[in-house]
Amino acid sequence: MYYKILKIVEFALRITKLGNVIAKFVGKHVGSKKEYVAGARAQLEEIHCKADVACVVKERTVETQCNLQIIVPMHNAAEYVEQCLTSILAQNTKYTYRIILVDDGSTDQTVEIAQKYLTDERVQLIVQENAGAAAARNAGLQTLLADFLMFVDIDDALKPQAIEVLLDRAYQENAQIVEGGYEVFDTKVLATEHHIDARLEEPCGVLWGFPWGKVIASSLFCNISFPEGYWYEDTIMSYLVYPRSTKTVTIEDIVYSYRRNPRGFSHIRGNNGKLLDTYWVMELMLRDMEKLSISRGQSIYEQYLKSILTGCKRLMYMKKSIRKATLSLYSQMLCSVWEEYSTQDERMKGFEKAVRNNQYGIFKLLVLCL
DSSP states (O other): OHHHHHHHHHHHHHSHHHHHHHHHHHSOOOOOHHHHHHHHHHHHHHHOOOOOOOSBOOOOOEEEEEEEEEEEEESSOHHHHHHHHHHHHTOOOSSOEEEEEEEESOOSSHHHHHHGGGGSTTEEEEEEOSOOHHHHHHHHHSSEEEEEEEEOOTTOEEOTTHHHHHHHHHHHHTOSEEEEEEEEESSSEEEEEOOOSEEESOOTTTSOSSSBSEEEEGGGGSSBOOOTTOSOGGGHIIIIIGGGOSOEEEEEEEEEEEEOOTTSGGGOOSSOGGGGHHHHHHHHHHHHHHHTTOOOOHHHHHHHHHHHHHHHHHTTTSOHHHHHHHHHHHHHHHHHTTTTOOOOOGGGHHHHHHHHTTOHHHHHHHHHHO
16 A cells, blocks of 8 residues: 555655645645745754754874774663673674773662673773763764774674684775674564675665674774764764775675664653654764765765655654754755755655655655655
8 A cells, every 4th residue: 555655645746746736635735945944943843952062072093002993882780781681792703802881870780780791801891870872872982993893782692603703704805894794682683684795885884773783993083972862873884984884895604693672762752852862963964974974975975865754763753843944954954065965866856856855745755755
């Protein structure tokens, strides 16, 4: 059913007059950009102002003491600490590594359980007041101790050979990023996501959009941090980290176990104003890309368009006026910053046109279908 609707809407978009008729039928055409954009930003800011931060920071030096630095943020995760840390400490590898545990204001037994592992000289514990996942990761980045970084979420686990296979390829290929596949589990394995063994010319859009499941050269984090105060802090991977990698490799090995958690952050829906960070963080990426002299190219544009789609799906349960305001801002963004680009993905062409033309009715249908 969705496929049929999608094809009808895409056909309508190819014929301007019919597209406008359908737009009026399924939802009023939003009209001129100037008329709506001025108030759209104020409307979003009234609900939730963006955090006044930057991801570009004063450059840190790498004081190499080992091959790998593993940063593990923790918050109220007592039931997962043992499984996660055991999976890391039991790695069968010739490489040296340090584990930086960062507790982000836990109120359960997370810290007490973690302290039991401090007898292992590879483990360090940082305890801070609750400030969010970005701040916890940044605390682990304050001192760079290794050639490579790895991020592990406390409710997840590493596969037994993860460090060995990732670092083997990193050193063999002189690669700055090496990413493997992962499995999704709860009480059992539910699904797996694989890569092929490959060197990537354009990593953006191919690598997973999260920081785990890979090793990353510490030099790529010498002058950037995760955006504190924002949700969707992983967005920096696609826009500030991957484009600066001089050599990126994927491997077919499954290296990471990702726990499907129905109580997790990715399942938040409704009218929570923080959901608007999905838009604000994209503005932040554009500003910091410019600071880092990251060129805007076709692959980054394709990823940006997909990020807009993902962001709009996150806002599906917010008020219609907020969704319209956000569309107006995305429309302005595509027509100014990305004016000279157009998608090469056939599935995204209708969505791209609806965003550029600020056509809410057609846009709404496509968000549901894609």
